[in-house]
Amino acid sequence: MKLYVLGTGHADVLKNYNNCFIIENDGKKMLVDAGGGNGVLAQMSKLNISAKDLDCAFISHNHSDHLLGFVWILRWGVLYPMLYKEEKDPFVLYGSNECLQAIDFLGKTTCGEKHWTKLKENRLILKEVKDNQKEKIIGLDFEFFDTLATDMPQMAFCINNKDYVFTGDVPLNEKYYEKFTNKKYLCLEAFCTESDRVKNSLPLSKHKTSAECAKLAEKLKAKNLILWHGEDDIDGTRKERYAEEAKKFYDGNIVVPNDLDTIVID
Numbered sequence: 001m002k003l004y005v006l007g008t009g010h011a012d013v014l015k016n017y018n019n020c021f022i023i024e025n026d027g028k029k030m031l032v033d034a035g036g037g038n039g040v041l042a043q044m045s046k047l048n049i050s051a052k053d054l055d056c057a058f059i060s061h062n063h064s065d066h067l068l069g070f071v072w073i074l075r076w077g078v079l080y081p082m083l084y085k086e087e088k089d090p091f092v093l094y095g096s097n098e099c100l101q102a103i104d105f106l107g108k109t110t111c112g113e114k115h116w117t118k119l120k121e122n123r124l125i126l127k128e129v130k131d132n133q134k135e136k137i138i139g140l141d142f143e144f145f146d147t148l149a150t151d152m153p154q155m156a157f158c159i160n161n162k163d164y165v166f167t168g169d170v171p172l173n174e175k176y177y178e179k180f181t182n183k184k185y186l187c188l189e190a191f192c193t194e195s196d197r198v199k200n201s202l203p204l205s206k207h208k209t210s211a212e213c214a215k216l217a218e219k220l221k222a223k224n225l226i227l228w229h230g231e232d233d234i235d236g237t238r239k240e241r242y243a244e245e246a247k248k249f250y251d252g253n254i255v256v257p258n259d260l261d262t263i264v265i266d
Contacts, residue, residue: 001025001140001162003263006043007035008228010169010191010203011065016259017043018065019169019189019229022054023159028138031057032166034069041072046260051077052088055138058129059095060168061154062102070103071110074124079111082123092125094135094144098153100126129155148173150206158183162265169229171208177220185265186222188213189229193245196231214246214254224253226263233258 002024007017018035022044031054034040041051051073060066070093078091093103103126107116120126129135131146141160146153149170156168163184172180172188180186191207192200200207208216210227217225227242239256246254257263 001265004047005257005261008259010229013232015232026139028055030138033066034073036065036068038072040069056092059099071106079119090125092127094127094129096153096155097128181220184223186217187226190227192231193241210242210245214250218250226255
C-alpha cells in the first residue's frame with residue numbers, strides 16, 4: 001500500500017496544496033479528500049496520475065479545503081469519461097450524509113442537473129458511511145468512525161489490515177485512545193509548532209501542535225507518526241521544525257511529508 005501525498009497544508013496555505021492524498025493498493029486508487037480547487041488536478045498530474053485513474057474516493061467533511069476539489073475530480077474523472085462513452089466501472093464516493101448532500105448540490109450546480117442525474121444513474125454511486133461501519137475498499141479493510149468534531153460532522157477511518165489510522169483534521173478524541181493504541185501508523189493533524197502557539201491561538205482552539213501530537217503518539221505507543229495538515233512551508237523548513245519538535249516527546253518513527261511525497265505503508 002502506498003500514499004501519494006497531494007497536499008499537506010491546512011485551509012489557508014498558498015504555497016502548498018490543501019491536505020489530501022491517494023491510497024494505492026493492488027493497482028487500485030482511492031482519493032481521500034480533494035483540497036479546495038482545481039489544484040488537485042495539477043498535483044495529480046505532477047505524479048502522472050489522471051482523475052480517470054481513480055477508482056473511488058472518500059470525503060471526510062464539508063470544509064471548503066477538503067470539499068471543493070471534488071467538483072473537478074468528478075467532472076474530469078467521472079462525468080467526461082461517461083459522456084465520451086469510455087468503459088469504466090462505477091465510481092463510489094464515500095462520506096457522511098451531510099457530505100454527500102453537499103456533493104449532490106455542487107454536482108447539480110456545476111455539471112448541470114441533466115448531466116448530474118445521468119451520471120448518478122449510470123456511473124456515480126454516493127455511498128453514506130456511518131460510525132463503526134466496515135467496508136472492503138480496493139482490497140483494504142476500512143472501518144469508519146465519527147471524529148466527534150465540534151463544528152460539523154466529520155468522519156475518519158482505520159485500515160485494519162494495515163494498522164493505519166487517519167484521524168481527519170481534528171485532534172483524536174479521547175474516546176478512541178484505547179481503540180487506537182499500539183497502531184503501526186497514526187496520522188495526525190499538526191497545525192503548527194509549539195513555538196508558534198501564540199500567533200495561532202484561534203486555530204489551536206480546535207487543532208494541535210506537533211509537540212501535542214507527538215505526546216499523544218507516545219502515549220498511544222504508535223510505531224509511526226505522520227504529521228500533516230500544517231502551515232504553509234514558506235521558507236522550506238517546516239519538515240525539519242515539526243520533526244525536531246516531535247522528537248522531543250516521541251521515540252517512534254516520524255514522517256512529515258512534503259507535497260508530492262510518496263509514503264510506503266508496509
